[in-house]
Amino acid sequence: MTTQTQPIEAFSLPTPNGQKVHVMLEELGVPWNYRRIDIGKGEQFTPEFLAISPNNKIPAIIDPEGPGGEPISIFESGAILKYLGLKFGKFYPTDARAQVKVDEWLFWQVGGFGPMLGQNNHFSVYAPEKVPYAIKRYSDETHRLFGVLNKQLTDHEYIAGDYSIADIASIGWAQSWERYGISKEEFPHVHAWLERLAARPAVAKGLSIGKDEPTKSLSEDKEAQKILFNQRAR
Structure with a gap:
């Protein structure tokens, strides 16, 4: 160690x-x-x-x-x-196949889940002129990505199987679901996952720093x- x-x-x-x-x-x-x-x-x-x-x-x-x-x-x-x-x-496996799974979801977050939610927030909140097409585009993509995450969590306690950096990468973005018009009822597995993560002392402390x-x-x-x-x- x-x-x-x-x-x-x-x-x-x-x-x-x-x-x-x-x-x-x-x-x-x-x-x-x-x-x-x-x-x-x-x-x-x-x-x-x-x-x-x-x-x-x-x-x-x-x-x-x-x-x-x-x-x-x-x-x-x-x-x-x-x-x-x-x-x-x-929080990062040593088995090659398990590493691939974690990498897939880590790159999913850094390449899509974060940037798309960020653009959603920018055009909805900060853009000096409201552009309906841009707002709808990023709102729709946010909704789609939450759906992808919800489906993955249907039969997984954590995103890539065991708790990993894939979960750590996504928690900060997913916890702001209300900002993006996401409902608990529509994506229940995401919300159950968020509750599991919030119960971890290190997660709670890390999010508060x-x-x-x-x-x-x-x-x-x-x-x-x-x-x-x-x-x-x-």
Whole structure:
């Protein structure tokens, strides 16, 4: 079993993508520090942060005890989850077939479930002009994806069989089902799964980290929207 003596530094926020890393680190029970990156103030564009996250997105981590005992920085939430799962031998299987199953659902989340729900939220809440086609497109795709997840959970307690990084990757997005007009009655297996996850102490703690910090609603913070939306290459 791999042990960790120095804390892993997690540069993050309590967003659905940031929460993946918070939950994973809490589940692993390793020492770590939460380093808040205020994306509404543009801290994601500092040279220091870009050195570890060139895509200027949270989360990112620095593990001072990386491969060969040397520090390593990692960006992209899916890559972070896989790295941590492999390093500590938890929540990511060693069997090749089981790994494929977890990878399928991890990539399903990072490639579809997260981005589509994010676009849904953007066009429904933040777009200065309501575009009915865009709202319907992403609302429909959100509904379809919740249906895919619900079907998978019909005969699975967890997404890929055993509890894994596939579940950890999806919890932050799925827990906001009401925001997307998703009903408990229509997708009961998703809601049963959410209740199972919420009962895990590490999940509850991971989801709460950073939420005690005072923040201004992004829908009202026009200066933050200028920083976060409609960025082009610098």
